[in-house]
Structures are given as structure tokens and as C-alpha cells.
Amino acid sequence: MKPEKLTVQELFSRERRFLIPLFQRSYVWNQEEQWAPLWEDILKRTLAHLERIGKSVEGKARSHFLGAIVLNVASVQGRGISRSDVIDGQQRLTTLQLFLAALRDTSETFDAAPEDIRRFRRLTRNPDCEQDSEEIHKVWPTNSDRPMFTKVMSAGSPDALKASYAGHEGGLPRMAQAYLYFSSAIREYVTAQECPHSVQDRFLALVQALTESLQLIVIELEEGDDPQVIFETLNARGQPLLPSDLIRNFVFMRISDAEGERLYRTYWQHFDTEEVEVANADGETRFWHIEERQGRLIRPRIDLFIFHYLTMQTENDIRIGQLFKEFRDWRDESTASNEDFLKELTVASRHFARLIAPGSKSRLEVFAGRLRSLDTSTVHPLLLFLASVEGSGINSPEIEQIVIDLESFMVRRFICGLTPKNYNRFFLSLLTKAKQAYSRRQAASADQPGTLPTVGQVIRDELLRSQEQTAVWPDDGKFLESWLTNPLYVVSRSDRSAMVLRALGETMTTSRNEQLDLAGPVTVEHLLPQKGRVEDYPYPDIEIPEGQDAASYRRILVNTIGNLTLLTGANNTAASNSAFPVKREKIVKDSDLRLNAWLRSDSRNTWTEQDILKRSEELFEHALKIWPKPPS
Structure with a gap:
């Protein structure tokens, strides 16, 4: 490696393009963590030079x-401009160019010295290039950022940039935000009333800071240096790289530029550019970069996808903290071509998108939606495998039956309060057995498959086999006992009881009923309020389990399934802690859910523990239809 210390002026005054390869991630720096500290550093050096203007000061500024x-x-092609591929530091280089563009445009607005304006232009544009040529830019970002970068660098002013986004839904892209931030900061510095120096002197101080004081270490690789090793070694500095960033780098750094461009556009680009209609709380609109919570993990969707995909491929218990290393080792041993691997990865990503953001009423996606409430994702590698072979040796009815079995196994265990701690190893073992069964049937001759168990049979046998608490599939008796007495509603995870209630409501709906979309916000309502007055809900004269009194028994039953229903948020607030006749009337008036239809013909004026237990038994008949268990 050949290191060199260069000022910002020296780095960008050369006729050279700094090309950020397609495998690099998109622009991610932000104001709090990077833009503001960078401007603070620039301003300190600028103010130091400003104090020296017009004074006889010995020595150079710090x-x-x-x-x-x-x-x-990289080698120069034909008459092209010299090019350097950026292995590390792309966020810093891009940000410096956005700052220099803001400085260039602000200097023109405030009549800086002509020579300084020309200097700022030279730092952002390669000379002798057509205005619409990509070679005019000193820095050329990764593929997904190029249209935005071009738009910002050529805007000409903050007002023009803002006008170009008139009517744009959601926040401005980060590059636009960076340009506007630096424009505002420079304007504030130039117009500060307490500063005695002229506007031209203030721009001159910026020039001197860029020319003398603001420095970077530029390391150019020499023949024999391994860019991948260096990239991995340096990635922890600055904004931490995602495992998927390292994986993209690893894959595309091994592919030639021309072939890499084609493979990127065909198979990887959607990871960087696919967007959702509404940004999340962090302003992220890219589908694959939205963070998801799975158990203790909070990771971008792309990292979770690769994690589950790699688990599916290797059948190993992978630690997500070692995801890149695990992927690299697996890919090094794989014989699949780059294109075959990327093609399979793309197909698998479409299946995973159905699991992470279900959008249809297919049985697989209904199960995926319920898994989100159960907060269990260890079954995802198995579901990815099943989705990948559907229609190729396993038909849709068999897949649907497998999904029903898996959901019944998991929901029954949840209702019975059985631990999911062993799920990771259990579902890995199930994945291995399913893949083996599939391979055997695929390898068998046309007259043999009938003698071999299907994948669905193998999975069902495994689910039925264990009687240990860590893997037992509860039978109807244990299911009913827990259904009647285990509190389903927990304040910290009310979405779980809502999931069960949604499922019950869906199975109550027939072709004669309106099809209501329950995807919107609903809340869980207690028919006997948690804080209901005893005058409104007197204790009944019933047998109470040993060790309980009337109050403690009520506290248990009030959170069981028979006392719960779903309402919209507004309706929930209105019904609240009212006496039962008032609550029933409000629910009947405002709720169209099948789950509440029984209240229209109900005339009782009280709601007691006996009513809760009776309704639980009635709902259990629906639960058996949704989550059946075949005989052992």
C-alpha cells in the first residue's frame, strides 16, 4: 500500500474520478453522527485561518x-479520465462533495471573490466534460445513489433543490438533506453579525482551510494488495457496515466490472432500491433496509433474510454476529456459479418478503403474519425451503397441510404456556429431515415415490413424536384445559391475544358475510373490565378452585380468551369500564366484526365468570378447526 497525506484541495483538484463500486452500500451518513461533527471540524480550522487574515503570523495554521x-x-480506458475505485471511505468522499457543492452554490449567492468561486467549481467538477456526462463528477456513487447525487450536485441552490421535491411524499433523501444542512451552516457562518471580517474574507478562510489544514490519508493499493481483506479490516471505522454490505462486497468484488453491472441490475439491485409506500419511524423507505425485530434481534430485513437463507442452505445453527464469516466460508465451498447463486438468492428473497411482510391470504402468509405476533422466526428457514420447492415435487395442498400442522403445533404450545427455547434446534432438525425426504423422493424412479413418505408425512411424524415438554404437540385435552384457564392477555404483548382473536374471527366469517379487512389497527377489549366495579359486575355464586378467592379467581379469568374481543381503538375507549348493558350496546352499535355478532341477539344484563367459561368453550370449537391435531 502507498499512503499519501493530501488536503481536500489537493485530493479534488486533480482531474480524477473516484468511482464507488456497485457492491458498496448506499449513502447512510446523517446530521447528528457525521454531518454536524464534520462541519464543526471544518469551521474550527476556518475560524483559525480567519483570525490570521490581515495579521502577520509566523508558521502554518494547525x-x-x-x-x-x-x-x-484502475486503468484508463481510451480518452477517459483517470479513475480510482473507492475501497473504503465512500461515505466521507460523498459527504465532502455534497459540502463542496453547497459551498460552491453559496459562494455564488453571496458574491465571493471570483477566483474562489472558480476554485470551488473545480473541486466539484472535472474540466472539459459535457455538462450531462457522468465524468463531470469527481465522485460517482454506487448505482442506487447516482440519480439522487446528480440531482443534488446540479441543483444550483437550496431553493431549487427544494422546489424539485414539491409534492414529494415523505422526507427528503439523505443526500438532499446533507446538501441543505451544509448550505444552511455555511450561510450562517458567512452572515454572522458578530464577525468583523468581510464576506470575501470569510470565503477566503474556507479556501485556506481546504488548501492547508483539512487533510486526509489517501492509501492507494499496489499490485498484490487484496482489496477484500483491506475492506473487511477497515469496515468498522465510521458508520458500521451491515453483514449484507460485506457480503455484497465479497460477491461482486470477484466479478469483472462489465459482468458485475449486469448481475447487479438483474439480481441484486432490488435489495438497494425496492421501496415501500410509507416510511418507517426512522424515515427509511427501502423495503430491505427497514429494521425488524425477531426475538432479541433487531436487524435490517436484508440481514435477516441472508441469515435465514444461509441457515436453510447449511442446516447449521448460525450466529448472526458471525453472518459474514459464515457466508464467506459457505460460498467458498460452493460450486455454484455467481449467476446461479444470485439467481437462487433473488428467488429466495421473494419468498422471504412474503414471510416478513405478508400481503395475501395464502395459508403460508397467514401463518407468517401470526408468527410475527408469536415473535418466533426460527421456523423461517424451513418455510423458505418449503416455498422454494412448492410446485417442484411438493404440491400446494401438501404445503398447506404442513403449514397448518406447524401453526397448530406452535399456537397450541403458546396457549399452553410451553417454552419456545428449544425451537432453534428443533426446527433445524425438522429442516434437515424435510430436505432429506424431499431429496429421496426426487432421486427415486417414477415407480418408487409412492413407497416413500412425503415431506408432509415426515414433518407431521416429527411433530407428533416427542412427549417432552420442550417439543410436545399438546393434545385436545391439554389444549382445552389451558384455553379455559391460562391468561391469554398480557399488557406487554397484547398483539398475541389479538392474533388469536383475529384468527377466531376469520373462521367465523362465511361466504354470506361481508369480508372485512382486519389488517388495520384493532385493540383487545375485556368484556368484564379489568377495573370493573363490583357493583356493575358482582361476584357469582360458583365453585372457586382451591387456594383462590373470588377476587383472585376473577383476576385470572378476566384475561382468558372467553372474556376478550376485538374493537377499533375509538370503540374500545368508548366502551371501556362501562357496565355490561352499556358496553354491549356500544359494541353492537359500532362493531361489524363477526367476533362480536353474538352480542346482537344477547339480552343478558350481567357478565360473570360463568359466562366467560361458557364463551371460552364455544370459541374452543372454532380453535379446533383452525389448529387441529391429527391422532398420533
Whole structure:
């Protein structure tokens, strides 16, 4: 490696393009963590130079180190401009260009010295290039960022950039935000009333800071240096890279530029560009970069996908903290071509999208939606495998039956309060057996498959086999006992009881009923309020289990399934702690859910523990239809 210390002026005054390879991630820096600290560093050095203007001061102003960048110098093609591929430091280089564009445009607005304006232009544009040529840009970002970068760099002013987003839904892209932030900061510096220096002197101080004080270490790789190793070694500096960033780098760094562009556009680009209609709380609109919670994990969807995909492929208990290493080792041993691997990865990503963001009423996606409430994702590798072979040796009815068995197994265990701690190993073992059964049937001759168990039979046998508490599939008796007495509603995870109630409501709906979409917000309502007055809900004269009194027994039953229903948020607030006749009237008036239809013909004026137990038994008949268990 050949290191060199360069100022910002020296780095960008050369006629050179800094090309960020397609395998690099999109722009992710933000104001709090990067833009503001960078501007603070620039401003400190600028103010130091401003104090020296017009004074006889010996020695050079103190320098400031802005970080390091690693470049791989590429050969020049024809009359093209010299090019360096950015191995590390792309976020820093891109941000400096956005800052310089803001400085260039602000200097023109405030009549800086003509020579300074020309200097700022040279730092953002390669000379002798057509205005619409991509070679005019000093930095050329990764594929997904290029249209945005071009738009920001050519806007000409903050007002023009804002106008270009008139009517745009959601927040501005990060590059636009960065440009506007630096424009505002520079404007505030230039117009500060307490500063005695002229506007031109203030721009001159910025020029001097860029020319003398603001420095970077530029490391150019030499023949024999391994860009991948260096990239991995340096990735922890600055904004931490995602495992998927390292994996993308690993895959595409081994592919030639021309072939890499084609494979990226065909198979990987959707990971970087596919968007959702509404941004999440962090302003993220890219589907695969939205963070999801799975158990203790909170990761972007792309990392979770690769984690489950790799688990499916290897059948190993992979730690997500070691995801890149595990992927690299697996890919090194794989004989599949780059294109075959990327093609399979793309297909698998479509299946995973159905699991992470269900959008249809297919039995697989209904199960996936319920899994989100159960907060269990260890079955995802098995579901990815099943989705990948559907229609190729396993027909849709068999897949549907497998999904019903898996859901019944998991929901019954949840209702019975059985631990999911062993699920990771259990479902890995199930995945292995399912893949083996599938391979055997695929390898068998046409007259043999009938003698071999199907994948569905193998999975069902495994689910039925164990009687241990960590893997037993509860029978109807244990299911009913827990259904009647185990509190289903827990304040911290009310979505779980809502999931069960939604499922019951769906099975009550027939072709004669309106099809209501329950995807929107609903809340769980207690028919006998948790804080209901005893005057409104007197204790009944019933047998109470040993060790309980009337109050403690009520506290248990009030959170069981027979006392719960679903309402919209507004209706829930209105019904609240009212006496039962008032509550029933409000629910009947405002709720169209089949789950509440029975209240229209109900005339009782009280709601007691006996009513809760009776309704639980009635709902249990529906639960058996949704979550059946075949005989052992």
C-alpha cells in the first residue's frame, strides 16, 4: 500500500474520478453522527485561518485529520479520465462533495471573490466534460445513489433543490438533506453579525482551510494488495457496515466490472432500491433496509433474510454476529456459479418478503403474519425451503397441510404456556429431515415415490413424536384445559391475544358475510373490565378452585380468551369500564366484526365468570378447526 497525506484541495483538484463500486452500500451518513461533527471540524480550522487574515503570523495554521480513504487505481480506458475505485471511505468522499457543492452554490449567492468561486467549481467538477456526462463528477456513487447525487450536485441552490421535491411524499433523501444542512451552516457562518471580517474574507478562510489544514490519508493499493481483506479490516471505522454490505462486497468484488453491472441490475439491485409506500419511524423507505425485530434481534430485513437463507442452505445453527464469516466460508465451498447463486438468492428473497411482510391470504402468509405476533422466526428457514420447492415435487395442498400442522403445533404450545427455547434446534432438525425426504423422493424412479413418505408425512411424524415438554404437540385435552384457564392477555404483548382473536374471527366469517379487512389497527377489549366495579359486575355464586378467592379467581379469568374481543381503538375507549348493558350496546352499535355478532341477539344484563367459561368453550370449537391435531 502507498499512503499519501493530501488536503481536500489537493485530493479534488486533480482531474480524477473516484468511482464507488456497485457492491458498496448506499449513502447512510446523517446530521447528528457525521454531518454536524464534520462541519464543526471544518469551521474550527476556518475560524483559525480567519483570525490570521490581515495579521502577520509566523508558521502554518494547525492541520486537522478528516480520516482515511483507500483507493484501487484502475486503468484508463481510451480518452477517459483517470479513475480510482473507492475501497473504503465512500461515505466521507460523498459527504465532502455534497459540502463542496453547497459551498460552491453559496459562494455564488453571496458574491465571493471570483477566483474562489472558480476554485470551488473545480473541486466539484472535472474540466472539459459535457455538462450531462457522468465524468463531470469527481465522485460517482454506487448505482442506487447516482440519480439522487446528480440531482443534488446540479441543483444550483437550496431553493431549487427544494422546489424539485414539491409534492414529494415523505422526507427528503439523505443526500438532499446533507446538501441543505451544509448550505444552511455555511450561510450562517458567512452572515454572522458578530464577525468583523468581510464576506470575501470569510470565503477566503474556507479556501485556506481546504488548501492547508483539512487533510486526509489517501492509501492507494499496489499490485498484490487484496482489496477484500483491506475492506473487511477497515469496515468498522465510521458508520458500521451491515453483514449484507460485506457480503455484497465479497460477491461482486470477484466479478469483472462489465459482468458485475449486469448481475447487479438483474439480481441484486432490488435489495438497494425496492421501496415501500410509507416510511418507517426512522424515515427509511427501502423495503430491505427497514429494521425488524425477531426475538432479541433487531436487524435490517436484508440481514435477516441472508441469515435465514444461509441457515436453510447449511442446516447449521448460525450466529448472526458471525453472518459474514459464515457466508464467506459457505460460498467458498460452493460450486455454484455467481449467476446461479444470485439467481437462487433473488428467488429466495421473494419468498422471504412474503414471510416478513405478508400481503395475501395464502395459508403460508397467514401463518407468517401470526408468527410475527408469536415473535418466533426460527421456523423461517424451513418455510423458505418449503416455498422454494412448492410446485417442484411438493404440491400446494401438501404445503398447506404442513403449514397448518406447524401453526397448530406452535399456537397450541403458546396457549399452553410451553417454552419456545428449544425451537432453534428443533426446527433445524425438522429442516434437515424435510430436505432429506424431499431429496429421496426426487432421486427415486417414477415407480418408487409412492413407497416413500412425503415431506408432509415426515414433518407431521416429527411433530407428533416427542412427549417432552420442550417439543410436545399438546393434545385436545391439554389444549382445552389451558384455553379455559391460562391468561391469554398480557399488557406487554397484547398483539398475541389479538392474533388469536383475529384468527377466531376469520373462521367465523362465511361466504354470506361481508369480508372485512382486519389488517388495520384493532385493540383487545375485556368484556368484564379489568377495573370493573363490583357493583356493575358482582361476584357469582360458583365453585372457586382451591387456594383462590373470588377476587383472585376473577383476576385470572378476566384475561382468558372467553372474556376478550376485538374493537377499533375509538370503540374500545368508548366502551371501556362501562357496565355490561352499556358496553354491549356500544359494541353492537359500532362493531361489524363477526367476533362480536353474538352480542346482537344477547339480552343478558350481567357478565360473570360463568359466562366467560361458557364463551371460552364455544370459541374452543372454532380453535379446533383452525389448529387441529391429527391422532398420533
